[in-house]
Amino acid sequence: MPTIVNTTPLAIATSFNDANDNRPVMVDVNHVSMVFNMASEQLNSIKEYVIAIAKRELMFKEFRALDDVSFTVRKGDVFGILGTNGSGKSTMLKVIAGVLEPSEGTCTINGNIAPLIELGAGFDMELTARENIYLNGALLGYSRKFIDEHFDEIVSFAEIEKFLDMPMKNYSSGMVARIAFAIATVIIPDILIVDEVLSVGDFMFQQKCEQRIQKLIKEHEVTVLIVSHSNDQIERLCNKAIWIEKGHARMMGAASEVCRMYRLLGGHVGSQEAESKVVEMINRDISCPDNIVTTLCGDDRYSSAAKLMKSVPTKRNDIVILAPGDSIPSCVVASSLSGLIECPFLLTKQNSIPNSTADLLKTYNAGKIIVVGDVENEGIKRSAHDHGLKGEISFIAAENPQNLSAAVYDFGSALADASWSNTLILVKSDQNGDFITQLPYAYANKASVLITNEDGKLSDKQKAILSEVQNGEVLSFGISAQDLENELGLSQQNVTVHDFLDDGPYNVNCHFTEWQLTHTDHKISAETALVASVWDPFDALLVGPYAAHNGYPCFLEDPQDLDSVCRMFILLDDLKGAVSKMEVLGNNSLYTQLDKQVLAKAVTHAKNKTLRNAIGSITH
Incomplete structure (x- = not known):
């Protein structure tokens, strides 16, 4: 997977338009950098430290937690700081609070500060809450007289009247945060x-904290700086925001605008070029029809599988295939077996059958259940009995994916009323993207799937299976056609090898999709396309039966990988506006509304572009 996280300022970054703002500047951060020295090796004693110095072997690695960050906050601003974990947000607040001295640049503060950086720091858990109120107040610079005057107010807000004289070691973390x-x-x-x-304590306490902060803002024009992982919170409370990524300022401006871009790009990987194209797409003035991109999933992978399978008519319901939902290789070969038998395929847990699976199984009234993959046999049998399932249960298992795929091939070959086609598919055991890409084709074409090891090596048994293919074809993901020919001489068996060895799973997916659309033996329409994730593919394990039944292609796209999103734009353009609708296999945390909006605009843009080109060719 790509590991590039962009840290350069976004071209769309906006200024705060301070030129006409006459409010006093409360915080002025001017080209601040914060550098920490990290020892290159662990030293466990002063003696080791001194020896390392004497030998001039004490080496440090420089870590820049903040790198040339500048911004100003004016009186009455509610200023949000966004960023992924480790991006320097808390470090920036500590610089502003005076806890840390910046390595470079300056930070000027005008006014007194109340820092809520580490709630509860300085509490003695052996002391009572009453004693800790005075202790913590003293650490924050409050006099005893001041605490006396405000003691009842503190206790009332924290709602700890009944527990004042109880040692704080007996308090919950939420109660400590209240105080x-x-x-x-x-x-x-x-x-x-x-x-x-605002993320600590219970829901009611969070609301209470937020209300107090709002009161300070509205009634007293207190300037507030907030760090939060909640975009919604920053957008709701703040008028301005800065996005810091890996110590670098990426964008500053209106909180709503910064939050929108952070939702789209924050923490994502990919090239700067891909990021620019994604930003360009989301900012296009395109009116998209409703429901161009919809979500297709259940509450979990098991209910997602049941939801997909429920919409697929099957020739035989007296047999049902199950596979463990946490084993992608097992699901891949189980899907191909269900395509061979033309029977339902569902997911199970290792030692029990989920309710969503059992409920659908009851509607089939299957006389036989075949479990493919490594599971706890007795647990599955016991769970089937508890759910009232009466079918005979058999198991196909092996010590690794290579042997399991060969065992499934043998099982299918032994069936009296079904036979594998003369198409074989080869996939490496660690290639989730390639697994998902080929599922619909394998299911629709009764093609057996052989899983090689991670190096693309075939077992002796798998070589023997390939040697039986006559006048057929092999679709290879991970092994070149030339290597297969050199090793097995498949041309002598009149076997055609199509290899899909592009750089990365997304390019492979595009290559295979375009190959399917021009492959006359398998009808497929791109009008509606499914979209699945490589990083979290578990909602797509039933894509084989569902896509094959509907004639849909399956595209791969991960919103966290901007290069894959950009690759989707290219594929949609290559298909010349053929795609009109998309169904994403994953919940709203995997594909957010903004992610789906990008896809919807890309689909509409490709159709409009094709239409414009067609009109242009006519007029010329």
């Missing part, structure tokens, strides 16, 4: 710094 927040916000500061505070 810390109440103490820290008892004054009205000029600047309030909040670091993930």
Whole structure:
């Protein structure tokens, strides 16, 4: 997988338009960098440290937690700081709070600060809550007289009246957070710094904290800086925001605009060129019809599988194939076997049959259940009995995917009323993308799938299976046609080898999709396309029966990989507007509304582009 995370400022970054803003500047961060030195090796004692210095072997690696970050916050601003874990958000707040001195640049503060950076720091868990209120207040610079005057207010906000004289070691973490927040916000500061505070405690406490912060903002014009992983929270509370990625400022501007781009790109990998194309696509002024891109999934992988299978008519319902939903290779060969028998295929857990699977099994009233893959046999039998399933259960298992695929081939070959086609598919055991890509074709064409090892090597048994293919074809993912010919001499058996060895699973998927659309032996329409993830493919394990039944191609795209998104744009253009609708196999956390909006615009853009080209060719 690609590992490039972009840190350069976005071309669409906006300024804060401070030229006409006369409000006082409360925080001025000017080209701030924060550098930490990390030892290249672990030293366990002062003696080892001194020896390393004497030998000039003490080496440090420089880590730049912040790199040349600048921004200003004016009085009354609610300023959000966004970024993935380890991007320097908390480090920036500590620089502003004066906890850390910047290695480079300056940070100027005008006014007093109430820092809510680490709630509960300085509490003594052996002391009571009453004693800790005074202790923590003293650490924050409050006098005893001040605490006396505000003691009842602190206790009331924290809602700990009944537990004041109980040692804090007996408190829950939420109760500790209540007390810390109440103490820290008892004054009205000029600047309030909040670091993930609103994510602690129960829901009611979070609301209470947010209401107090809102009161400080509206009634006292307190300037607030907030770090949160919740985009919705930043967008709701803040008027301005900065996105920091790996220590670099990527974008500054209106909170709504920054949050939108962060949702689309934050923490994603991919080239800068791909990122630019994704941003360009989301910003296109394109009106998309409703429901161009829809979500197709259940509550989990098992209910997703049942939902897909329920819509697929099968020739035989007296037999059902099951495979463990946590083993992709097992599901791949089980899918091909269900295509051979033309029977339903569903997912199971290792030691039990999920309710969603059992409920659909009951509608089939199957007399035989075949479980493919390594499971706990007795657990499956016991679960079937508990669900009232009466079919005979048999198991196909092997010690590795290579042997399992060969065992499934033998099982299918021994059937009296079904036979494999003269097409064989080869896939490497660690290639999830290639597994998903070939599933619909294998199911529709009764093609056996042989899984090689990670190096693309075939077992002796698999070589023997290939030697039996006559006047057929081999679709190879991971082994070149030339290598297969050199090793097995398949041309002598009048076997045609099509290899799909493009760079990365997304390019392989595009190559195979385009090959299918021009392959006359297998009818497929691109009008509706399925979209599945390589990084989280478990909702797509039933894509074989579903796509094959509907004649849909299956595209691969991961919103977290911007190069794959950009590759999807190219594929849609290559298909010349043939795709009108997409169904994504994954929930809203895998494919967000913004991700689906990008796909919808890409589909519409490809159709409009094709239409414009057609009109242009007519007019000329």
